[in-house]
Amino acid sequence: MLRLYILLGLMWWTSSDKRTGCLKFSDLSLGDAFIDLFKPRIRTTMIMYTKPFANCGEPVFGQNYILNTNFNITKKTVWIIHGYRPTGSPPSWLHTFLERLLKKEDVNIIVVDWNWGATTLIYQRAVLNTRKVAMFLKEHIDKMLRFGASLNSFHFIGVSLGAHISGFVGQMFKGKLGRITGLDPAGPYFSGKPPYKRLDYTDAQFVDVIHSDSNALGIKQPLGHIDFYPNGGKTQPGCPKSIFSGASFIKCDHQRAVQLFMTSLEAKCDLTAYPCYSHKDYRNGKCTLCGEFNPKPCPKLGYYVDQWKDILIERQPPGMNVYFDTADKEPFCMYHYILDIVILENVTKEGYMKIKLIDIYGKVEESKIKSYRAAYPINEEVSILAGFYYDFKDISKIVLTYSQKNAKFKCLKCKYKIHHIKLRSLTYPERPQLCRYDFVLKENVETTFKPHSCTPTGM
């Protein structure tokens, strides 16, 4: 019996963390999700983090709703709101997110913990709770405003259902929040709904959205001033493809939006995205220019995308879909190229071009972007998108393999006369373009050649 009391005492001590006096994100379990079936509960807590107390969550308000003196109203405030949590555990990404953000920016952070309300086996119940959480936040924000905080300086970052909660809060403040970032906003029960029933670009001065699982837990339709669709927005590289991988099969694609956003705080490389009508057009190399942002480059995903805000919010009608590919793990960057090619003879209807690069150190990589079949009309330039995980700085050789789409007409002896190819880096447009003129590609045969820089003298 004594042992039981000691154990219970120990559990109480660890869960409330009275020792440090720090607020912690509630740690629930699948058991709580079961209990919720019979006894629905909802409780929302706001946990504040600031630079001097990066490792210790504090309440936003003290007694009698006096604003915590560590909350600096002249600084920006980042709100982080999680989504549906059927197993009740704290979000696995939360700690890293806080750490990176506070390392980069001196801001107030408020983590909205609505785990009691998100931990349920009934998704629809969590959906209904989003309005209640938004109401709770509205009331508390009103109090913060009385202490001189400003809506302008609020940046809401909402994950999944949290994105719609952010939208509802923004709606109640008539779009005056500074910014909302939606990280794979939830799709089920929100898809196709009118703007007031979901996150929408009218909910804040600037709304940026990342869609990483739009065919399952996320939403497909664009919602913001800018909508990022990494790898097309449906399935993400490096995520398990079968149900036998367990929970990570279900949430990997969905969580990728959070991972990508967090990567932008590390600044190891840029996740540049390209405005385009569709993912297919992007894949076909049709969208590589960002003239409307001139002299700025194409927009980069993440925390700093507000550098493009002024132009994005002026667009009529608002909204811009941007596409890009990523690698399968941190820092997720892919190095994009366009291969322009002009074929002179023996044009087939449609075919695939496999592209490999070799650098002066012998590093070899094949493009990770499976080229769409493309038609190669005579004497017309066709652009093929290529992407590599490795950043080739000194390319020494290009290897091309052409094959026709239709295996029935596979022509083993076919040769194609190439007028020229030009390889240009999209990621680093300032790097010299590489060319090669007058050569022949044999069907299904790897052809390796040395390119030279495309200067007029090189021709």
Ligand SMILES: *[C@@H]1O[C@H](CO)[C@@H](O)[C@H](O)[C@H]1NC(C)=O
């Ligand atoms: C609040 O932030 C401003 C600007 O970042 C700074 O100048 C000021 O000293 C801060 N106030 C307190 C009480 O820390």
Ligand SMILES: *[C@@H]1O[C@H](CO)[C@@H](O)[C@H](O)[C@H]1NC(C)=O
């Ligand atoms: C074009 O293909 C035919 C066979 O289909 C072949 O005889 C001819 O040499 C090819 N021309 C070139 C330039 O490769």
